[in-house]
Amino acid sequence: MNPLRTLNRIFHALPINLALIIMCVLWIVPTLGLFVTSFRDREAVRTTGWWTIFTPQPVVGETEYTTYCASCHGAKGNALPQANLSDPAIVNKYQRDYQLLAYLKQPINGQPHVQNPALPGNPNQSLPILGKILVYMQKLSSGGAKGPSLTLSNYVDALVGYKGTNSYLQDCASGNTAALLGLNCTASDLTSPAGMGIAMLNSIIVTVPVTLLVITLAAFAAYAFAWLDFKGRQWLFAILVGLQIVPLQMALVPISRLYSAVGMQSTFLGIWLFHVGFGLPYAIYLMRNFIGSLPKEIFESAYLDGANHWKSFTTLALPLSVPAVASLGIYQFLWVWNDFLVAKIFLTSHPVLTVQITNLIDPRGSNWNILTGAAFLSFIIPMVVFFAFQRFFVRGMLAGSVKG
Numbered sequence: 290m291n292p293l294r295t296l297n298r299i300f301h302a303l304p305i306n307l308a309l310i311i312m313c314v315l316w317i318v319p320t321l322g323l324f325v326t327s328f329r330d331r332e333a334v335r336t337t338g339w340w341t342i343f344t345p346q347p348v349v350g351e352t353e354y355t356t357y358c359a360s361c362h363g364a365k366g367n368a369l370p371q372a373n374l375s376d377p378a379i380v381n382k383y384q385r386d387y388q389l390l391a392y393l394k395q396p397i398n399g400q401p402h403v404q405n406p407a408l409p410g411n412p413n414q415s416l417p418i419l420g421k422i423l424v425y426m427q428k429l430s431s432g433g434a435k436g437p438s439l440t441l442s443n444y445v446d447a448l449v450g451y452k453g454t455n456s457y458l459q460d461c462a463s464g465n466t467a468a469l470l471g472l473n474c475t476a477s478d479l480t481s482p483a484g485m486g487i488a489m490l491n492s493i494i495v496t497v498p499v500t501l502l503v504i505t506l507a508a509f510a511a512y513a514f515a516w517l518d519f520k521g522r523q524w525l526f527a528i529l530v531g532l533q534i535v536p537l538q539m540a541l542v543p544i545s546r547l548y549s550a551v552g553m554q555s556t557f558l559g560i561w562l563f564h565v566g567f568g569l570p571y572a573i574y575l576m577r578n579f580i581g582s583l584p585k586e587i588f589e590s591a592y593l594d595g596a597n598h599w600k601s602f603t604t605l606a607l608p609l610s611v612p613a614v615a616s617l618g619i620y621q622f623l624w625v626w627n628d629f630l631v632a633k634i635f636l637t638s639h640p641v642l643t644v645q646i647t648n649l650i651d652p653r654g655s656n657w658n659i660l661t662g663a664a665f666l667s668f669i670i671p672m673v674v675f676f677a678f679q680r681f682f683v684r685g686m687l688a689g690s691v692k693g
C-alpha cells in the first residue's frame with residue numbers, strides 16, 4: 290500500500306473522527322461526572338468537585354489535628370476514653386469552633402487543656418484552625434472516613450425517599466428517628482410512598498402494558514393496512530398518519546375532564562389508554578411500512594395454500610417483523626418511561642419515577658445530591674431494556690426505508 294495514500298486517507302477521515310470524539314466526550318463527561326457524584330456523600334458533594342476523587346486530597350484538618358491534639362487524644366481520637374473524639378455524642382456538643390475554643394480554654398486537672406501559645410496567634414486567629422479540627426473530629430466521629438470515600442447512601446436515600454439533613458443510613462445507625470420523617474429503618478421503607486422503590490413499580494405498571502398493547506394493536510392494524518383489501522384503506526391510513534401532528538398537550542384538558550366525568554382520573558387504566566392512543570399512529574405507520582415491504586410472493590403463496598389471514602399474520606408477518614417490533618418496543622418503552630407531563634396530570638396518586646424525582650428534592654434544594662442517585666436508579670431499567678434489544682435496533686431503524 291502506498292504510504293502517501295494511507296496518510297491521505299487518514300487526513301480525510303480526520304474531521305469525521307474528530308467530530309465523533311468531541312461528541313462522545315461531550316456526552317460522556319457530564320454523565321461520568323453525575324455517575325461519580327452519585328457515589329459521593331452529601332458533604333463531599335457540597336464541598337468539592339467530583340473530579341477530585343481522582344487525585345489524593347488532603348483531609349481537612351488532619352495536619353492541624355496531628356499537630357495540636359493527637360499527642361493526647363491519639364491519631365484516631367480515641368486515646369482518652371473520657372474524651373473520645375470519635376464519639377458523635379461528644380463531637381455534637383461542639384458544633385461551632387468558638388464552642389470548642391471556650392472548652393479548650395478551661396483547665397483540665399489544673400493544666401491548660403491546650404496551651405494557648407501552642408495554637409498560633411491570638412485566640413481569634415486560631416478559630417480557622419479550630420474550624421478545621423472540628424471538621425476532622427466530625428470525620429473521626431462518623432467512622433473515621435478519610436479522603437474520598439464512596440458510598441451508596443445517595444441511592445439508598447433516593448430509594449426510600451429520605452428527606453432529612455443527614456443520610457438515611459446514618460440516621461438509622463444513630464437512632465435519630467425524628468429526622469427520618471416516618472421511615473422506620475425496616476424493609477418496609479423500600480415501599481415508602483415518597484421513595485423511588487414504589488415509583489419504579491408504578492413506572493413499570495404504566496410502561497409495560499402500554500408497550501405490549503401498542504405493539505400488538507399496531508401489528509394487527511399494520512397487517513390490515515398492508516395486506517387486507519378494504520375500501521378506503523389508503524384514506525384511513527393517510528388520516529392515521531396525519532393524526533401524528535395532533536400535539537399531545539392539546540388533548541390534556543379535554544381528556545382529563547372526560548376522565549373525571551367518568552371517574553377515571555388518576556387510574557392506571559386512564560394513563561394506559563392515553564399513552565396507547567398517542568403511541569398508536571406512529572407505531573402503525575412504522576409497522577405498516579415494515580410489514581408492507583415484506584415480499585408479496587410469500588403471502589400470495591400462503592393464501593394459495595389455503596392459509597387465512599390470521600394464519601399468515603401469526604406465522605409469516607409477525608415472525609418476519611421481529612426487528613421492527615423490537616425497535617418499536619424500545620422506542621415506546623423509553624417514550625412512556627421518560628414521560629413526565631402525562632403522568633403528572635393523569636396519575637397524581639401513583640407517582641412514577643419522573644414525577645417522584647421532582648418530589649424528592651426539598652424546597653430549598655439542599656439535598657440535590659440525592660438526585661444523582663435517583664437519576665441512575667431511574668435509568669437502570671431502560672438500560673437493561675435497551676441492551677437486551679439493541680441488536681435489533683439498528684436493523685429496525687431501517688424499517689420503512691427498505692422498499693419491497
Ligand code: HEC
Pocket residue numbers: 354357358359360361362369371372373379382383389392397402403422
Ligand atoms: C495535653 C493533652 C491534651 C491535648 C494536647 C488536647 N487535649 Fe483535649 N482533652 C484532654 C483530656 C485529658 C481531656 C479529658 C477531660 C475530661 O476528662 O473531661 C480532654 C477532653 C477534650 C474534649 C472534651 C470531651 C468531652 O467529654 O466533652 C474535647 C472536645 C477535646 N479534648 C478537644 C481537644 C482538641 C480539639 C484538641 C486539639 C486542639 C485537644 N483536645 C488537645 C487532653 C488533651
